[in-house]
Amino acid sequence: MSLILIIHLIALGIWIGVVGAEAAIEFDGMNDDESYIRASKLHYITDIWVEIPAFTTVLASGMLMVNESHLSGVFLYKIIFALLAIMFNLICVYAVFKRRKCAISSDLVGMKSAETVMKVGGLIIPTFLVAFVLAFYLAW
């Protein structure tokens, strides 16, 4: 297994892990307004320090490995769904940044409006799962 593939897979594992951690943060934020504001700030920090570096590494390492043989058949679908997952993750990041800006000034109405954008970003889950299943189907 090449070093770049190892990096791809480690970054993938970190990405999955942080999405799980962020789901836990969001659940905790449902308790009351104060925890909602705290969750918004925490989610922002995990995005900056873990999630963005993780999916950027998955993308960069994946791009470095791509050759002509990957651009047809099932592998091409894996790449398309992986790119969609990254795009929806970017939409989530945008919503998290917007929500955090409102959280700093305790603007709960503004925070709630960012949730609508975040729902669109929620499409990361199905697109990621399709890419994941296709990738492991190909590996076996």
Ligand code: HEM
């Ligand atoms: C949802 C995101 C992704 C998942 C779940 C994922 C999963 C995987 C897995 C499990 C492997 C190992 C497969 C094997 O050893 O046969 C792999 C390899 C690879 N991935 Fe990804 N990946 C993702 C994103 C990407 C992206 C965005 C690209 C390209 C832009 C990419 C390109 C590649 C390439 C070229 C390989 C090497 C295949 C080979 O060794 O021939 N991946 N990926």
